Amino acid sequence: MATSIDVFAKIASNERMAQLRAAREAGVLPYFREVQSPAMPVVEMEGQPRIMLGSNNYLGLTGDERVMQGARDALARYGTGLTGSRLLNGTTALHLELEAELAEWMGTEAAIVFTTGHQANLATIGTLLGPGDTVVADAGDHASLLDGALQSRAKLRAFRHNRPDKLEVALQKAARDGSGVLVVVDGVFSMEGDVAPLWEIAELCARYGARLMVDEAHAVGVLGERGAGTAELLGVEDRVDLRMGTFSKSLASCGGFVAGDSDVVEFLRIQSRAFLFTASGVPAAVGAALAALRVIRSPEGRDLLARVLANARRLNLGLHELGFSVVDPSAVTGASGARETVITPIVPVRVGEDWKCVLLWRALYDAGVFTNVALHPAVPLDGALLRTSVMATHDDAILDRALEVFATVKREFELEHGPLPGPGE
Numbered sequence: 001m002a003t004s005i006d007v008f009a010k011i012a013s014n015e016r017m018a019q020l021r022a023a024r025e026a027g028v029l030p031y032f033r034e035v036q037s038p039a040m041p042v043v044e045m046e047g048q049p050r051i052m053l054g055s056n057n058y059l060g061l062t063g064d065e066r067v068m069q070g071a072r073d074a075l076a077r078y079g080t081g082l083t084g085s086r087l088l089n090g091t092t093a094l095h096l097e098l099e100a101e102l103a104e105w106m107g108t109e110a111a112i113v114f115t116t117g118h119q120a121n122l123a124t125i126g127t128l129l130g131p132g133d134t135v136v137a138d139a140g141d142h143a144s145l146l147d148g149a150l151q152s153r154a155k156l157r158a159f160r161h162n163r164p165d166k167l168e169v170a171l172q173k174a175a176r177d178g179s180g181v182l183v184v185v186d187g188v189f190s191m192e193g194d195v196a197p198l199w200e201i202a203e204l205c206a207r208y209g210a211r212l213m214v215d216e217a218h219a220v221g222v223l224g225e226r227g228a229g230t231a232e233l234l235g236v237e238d239r240v241d242l243r244m245g246t247f248s249k250s251l252a253s254c255g256g257f258v259a260g261d262s263d264v265v266e267f268l269r270i271q272s273r274a275f276l277f278t279a280s281g282v283p284a285a286v287g288a289a290l291a292a293l294r295v296i297r298s299p300e301g302r303d304l305l306a307r308v309l310a311n312a313r314r315l316n317l318g319l320h321e322l323g324f325s326v327v328d329p330s331a332v333t334g335a336s337g338a339r340e341t342v343i344t345p346i347v348p349v350r351v352g353e354d355w356k357c358v359l360l361w362r363a364l365y366d367a368g369v370f371t372n373v374a375l376h377p378a379v380p381l382d383g384a385l386l387r388t389s390v391m392a393t394h395d396d397a398i399l400d401r402a403l404e405v406f407a408t409v410k411r412e413f414e415l416e417h418g419p420l421p422g423p424g425e
């Protein structure tokens with residue numbers, strides 16, 4: 001007997017599909033816009049130059065000659081693709097050098113390189129945990145961490161975003177689940193750019209015997225003197241069991257890694273499905289990531305790290321002075337044990353309603369500034385954000401020009417659509 005249910009039938013009634021169609025017809029779809037030039041401070045998009053305030057190229061290294069040369073050399077030496085898994089024919093000397101240098105950078109025994117950061121999270125959580133174990137996750141964690149938890153079939157206990165008191169309740173419940181517990185948090189949260197209180201989180205993990213994994217996708221090549229991420233900045237490197245990073249942001253490429261103890265890393269090498277059953281990253285991606293890592297670890301890297309954060313401060317302050325509701329830098333316990341304010345390159349502007357956010361995005365886009373739009377479920381309901389982000393290579397003149405555009409657009413937008421949330425709202 002044939003089934004009467006067509007698995008494609010749900011598409012016709014899918015709410016997101018209807019929204020996508022409506023936004024596309026109205027010309028206000030903020031997604032899938034075509035970029036026609038490298039990810040520089042000013043890019044060409046749909047035939048116009050636009051100031052790029054929507055890239056994760058935090059250090060601006062995608063256009064760096066040394067990084068491009070790293071990609072070219074790898075391409076010349078190994079060709080366009082490795083056509084197989086790391087396990088079989090997809091491991092080159094570049095992968096091994098990159099893994100060794102990443103481990104040295106993170107100060108861990110070992111590191112393992114994956115084809116993407118998403119796969120790094122999927123592989124790590126999906127392999128280390130199993131049915132009966134518990135993943136305790138911040139409610140704002142990146143989707144790839146949740147995908148890892150789903151793959152593991154462990155119990156998932158979410159706790160309220162950045163609330164150590166709620167984490168403690170989750171850990172008490174997890175202890176009663178009766179098996180292994182892994183706490184997973186983003187070091188820097190991707191939409192709001194806020195920082196996890198890792199000091200308190202590490203303390204609780206130690207008290208409850210849980211392992212701790214930190215996704216440092218937006219923090220490696222950004223925070224800490226070495227650029228090794230939130231764990232370095234907050235002085236808890238030796239209390240974090242696993243540190244994940246991606247090459248798709250500061251490291252100017254594509255790929256991901258996990259750093260930790262060598263037995264854990266070895267176990268992932270032979271057990272994780274998202275490592276074994278996918279092709280190795282293309283040589284050019286690995287060569288670029290290795291070259292970018294070397295720039296970050298050179299004396300020049302310190303200047304780039306300082307510059308991206310100085311740019312974030314300038315944009316944050318500028319938008320605040322224009323009367324936007326900008327998410328404040330996080331106040332967290334720092335390495336000295338005192339409270340510190342931590343700025344990150346992500347400078348989000350609260351807008352609230354989805355339609356207002358999309359129309360504001362379009363007005364800025366038309367005026368020559370590209371930003372990202374974060375809508376539910378990436379942010380809470382009615383918590384729509386314009387996610388802006390800076391690079392080390394934005395200069396003051398470009399940022400000031402962007403702020404002038406924000407000022408003009410705000411004036412005209414509020415006349416037509418009513419007030420936007422102001423500072424503190």
Ligand SMILES: Cc1ncc(COP(=O)(O)O)c(C=O)c1O
Nearest residue numbers: 116117118142190217246248255
């Ligand atoms: C917090 C976080 N974790 C993981 C990822 C996945 O990394 P990748 O882009 O390398 O797959 C991303 C971004 O894409 C991210 O923002």
